[in-house]
Amino acid sequence: QTKPEAILENTQVASDKILIVYLSRTKNTKAVAEMIQEQVGGTLIEVELVTPYPEDYRAIVAQVARENESGFLPPLKTKISNLDQYEVIYLGFPTWGMQLPPPMKSFLTDNNLSGKTVIPFNTNAGYGVGSSFKTVKKLCPKSRVLEGFSTKGGVERDGILFVMEGEKRIEVKTQINQWLQRIGII
Numbered sequence: 461q462t463k464p465e466a467i468l469e470n471t472q473v474a475s476d477k478i479l480i481v482y483l484s485r486t487k488n489t490k491a492v493a494e495m496i497q498e499q500v501g502g503t504l505i506e507v508e509l510v511t512p513y514p515e516d517y518r519a520i521v522a523q524v525a526r527e528n529e530s531g532f533l534p535p536l537k538t539k540i541s542n543l544d545q546y547e548v549i550y551l552g553f554p555t556w557g558m559q560l561p562p563p564m565k566s567f568l569t570d571n572n573l574s575g576k577t578v579i580p581f582n583t584n585a586g587y588g589v590g591s592s593f594k595t596v597k598k599l600c601p602k603s604r605v606l607e608g609f610s611t612k613g614g615v616e617r618d619g620i621l622f623v624m625e626g627e628k629r630i631e632v633k634t635q636i637n638q639w640l641q642r643i644g645i646i
């Protein structure tokens with residue numbers, strides 16, 4: 461939970477100082493990233509791996525479980541060359557194995573976000589954020605980490621992939637708007 465003093469006082473941050481970085485497999489987190497961008501502006505960047513994960517759901521679940529167990533950090537193709545220019549970094553990811561996905565652990569290990577405001581957001585299959593938001597805080601010890609946003613996304617296990625359309629899309633847009641107001645961004 462965000463402490464009151466962590467709420468941004470200066471609500472207007474110039475668009476060129478905002479970075480929205482996301483990891484997304486079935487595009488739900490990507491859709492949330494785009495909705496946030498509609499509200500706050502900023503540059504949108506997808507986290508991509510040098511060696512992509514398998515398409516097969518059971519194969520990726522098994523691989524992620526092994527990586528979480530061993531602490532392996534998959535190398536990223538995505539490099540942020542001009543990190544200095546950004547003051548506010550939104551970090552989007554699905555819950556994987558009730559944790560922060562390994563590629564986001566790689567991202568936060570590769571990129572020093574000290575002194576920046578970090579704002580996590582998440583989609584999951586209905587089991588919540590797990591330890592992911594706590595891990596973001598742990599990996600960004602010198603950042604101001606604000607209250608994150610989370611909503612239910614797909615349930616790939618049951619063949620439910622992209623859900624951010626129709627009524628759900630409208631609902632999530634409203635939730636994002638309320639959250640951004642609550643944390644003092646808009």
Ligand SMILES: Cc1cc2nc3c(=O)[nH]c(=O)nc-3n(C[C@H](O)[C@H](O)[C@H](O)COP(=O)(O)O)c2cc1C
Binds near residue numbers: 484520
């Ligand atoms: C490897 C893997 C592990 C997952 N583990 C969880 C989990 O532990 N808890 C949960 O609620 N959802 C879990 N999910 C479901 C995703 O978090 C959910 O479908 C999310 O909306 C996917 O986001 P995306 O469409 O941006 O990829 C998992 C999905 C994958 C692919």
